[in-house]
Amino acid sequence: MSTAAPDDAYTSSTAAFFGGMASSLTSVFFPVMIGTFVGIGALAHGFGFSSWWLAISTVVIWAGPAQVVLISALGSGGAMLDAAIAVSLTGVRLFPMVVSLLPLLRGEGTRTRHLLLPAHFTSVTTWVESLRLLPRLPHGQRIAFCNGLSCGYMTTALVAGFVGFYLAASLPPLLAGALLFVTPLAFLCTTARGARQMMDRLALALGLGLEPVLTYFHVGLDLVWTGIGAGTLAWAVHRVREATR
Amino acid sequence: MNAILNETWPYVVLILVGFLPNEVWRALGLVLARGLNEDSELVVWARAVATAILAGVIAKLILFSSGALAAIPLPVRLAAAVCGFLAFLAVKRSVFVGVAAGEAALLAGGYLFAR
Numbered sequence: 001m002s003t004a005a006p007d008d009a010y011t012s013s014t015a016a017f018f019g020g021m022a023s024s025l026t027s028v029f030f031p032v033m034i035g036t037f038v039g040i041g042a043l044a045h046g047f048g049f050s051s052w053w054l055a056i057s058t059v060v061i062w063a064g065p066a067q068v069v070l071i072s073a074l075g076s077g078g079a080m081l082d083a084a085i086a087v088s089l090t091g092v093r094l095f096p097m098v099v100s101l102l103p104l105l106r107g108e109g110t111r112t113r114h115l116l117l118p119a120h121f122t123s124v125t126t127w128v129e130s131l132r133l134l135p136r137l138p139h140g141q142r143i144a145f146c147n148g149l150s151c152g153y154m155t156t157a158l159v160a161g162f163v164g165f166y167l168a169a170s171l172p173p174l175l176a177g178a179l180l181f182v183t184p185l186a187f188l189c190t191t192a193r194g195a196r197q198m199m200d201r202l203a204l205a206l207g208l209g210l211e212p213v214l215t216y217f218h219v220g221l222d223l224v225w226t227g228i229g230a231g232t233l234a235w236a237v238h239r240v241r242e243a244t245r
Numbered sequence: 246m247n248a249i250l251n252e253t254w255p256y257v258v259l260i261l262v263g264f265l266p267n268e269v270w271r272a273l274g275l276v277l278a279r280g281l282n283e284d285s286e287l288v289v290w291a292r293a294v295a296t297a298i299l300a301g302v303i304a305k306l307i308l309f310s311s312g313a314l315a316a317i318p319l320p321v322r323l324a325a326a327v328c329g330f331l332a333f334l335a336v337k338r339s340v341f342v343g344v345a346a347g348e349a350a351l352l353a354g355g356y357l358f359a360r
Contacts, residue, residue, distance in 0.1 A: 046314070065298075068306075070259075072302065080258065084262045084266045087262065088266035091269070091271075093291060095273055095288075098273075098275060177314040178348055179313075180306075180310065187302065189330070190340055191299050200293070203293040211300065211302075211305055215305060228297075231290070
């Protein structure tokens with residue numbers, strides 16, 4: 001699958017916006033986005049949230065992992081503070097993404113308010129695609145293109161979320177169970193694919209191992225401790241390896 | 246009054262527990278967009294922590310499932326996840342292949358060993 005390559009400049013920023021939107025619909029991430037949000041829709045249904053609550057969470061949170069953490073933590077009766085800390089820890093990765101994306105968007109006469117929407121739209125998918133596609137465009141059209149791209153993905157996610165929600169409500173139990181299985185499978189594969197270094201793979205493996213132990217022994221704040229414990233250990237091993245190399 | 250509270254409470258929770266703790270990092274990125282290196286140790290550590298949290302969520306959803314997924318026995322769920330991951334590794338690290346293989350294994354196992 002190839003993505004429409006914006007080789008030439010668009011004739012207007014409206015054209016750049018729709019160009020961005022079109023590129024989202026032809027990207028390899030399009031089916032992944034559908035699968036992820038069909039799964040999240042089923043998850044929201046399974047944990048007793050409404051379909052509109054899910055839609056609003058997609059617009060305001062716009063980060064699949066944070067939404068899954070929020071839904072599963074609140075839905076299983078966890079404390080609000082635990083859920084907030086766990087959501088925040090998954091959101092930290094957005095910080096370096098925004099920091100590295102904005103210099104690409106900033107041109108002459110760009111004001112901070114022009115960057116508010118692109119900053120909110122930053123997620124793993126839009127970040128990867130923006131970094132790949134934006135350098136080919138003139139500076140004046142990058143913000144419009146980036147917003148169009150993100151709107152395309154968000155619309156896809158919203159529709160897929162409703163589809164997953166209502167499928168989960170109407171499918172026979174085995175198929176509804178299979179739908180709930182999409183989220184962990186898709187996250188396992190996308191996280192493994194995004195694991196560039198040994199450290200990322202180690203953090204993934206340690207996290208998979210530590211979380212069941214903490215849950216089994218009913219340790220509070222289990223996701224937070226899994227993140228800090230397994231993450232710090234993976235980072236420390238990475239540091240020691242770097243130092244002894 | 247109680248009815249209004251019951252209707253709006255999930256949305257208040259969404260903003261307080263979902264939106265704000267997540268959005269604060271984007272806002273911080275916007276404010277501090279200059280001067281921070283993607284390879285700085287703090288950013289590298291944050292990436293490891295975020296990856297481990299995601300791993301924890303994945304393990305939780307597979308092992309301590311809820312709803313319709315809980316009706317499918319744990320060994321089937323575990324075996325299906327392993328099948329999916331192995332297929333993902335075998336076929337060019339394709340997310341689509343991984344999800345499809347894991348789902349096929351889950352459906353087959355669920356059909357054969359349904360409770």
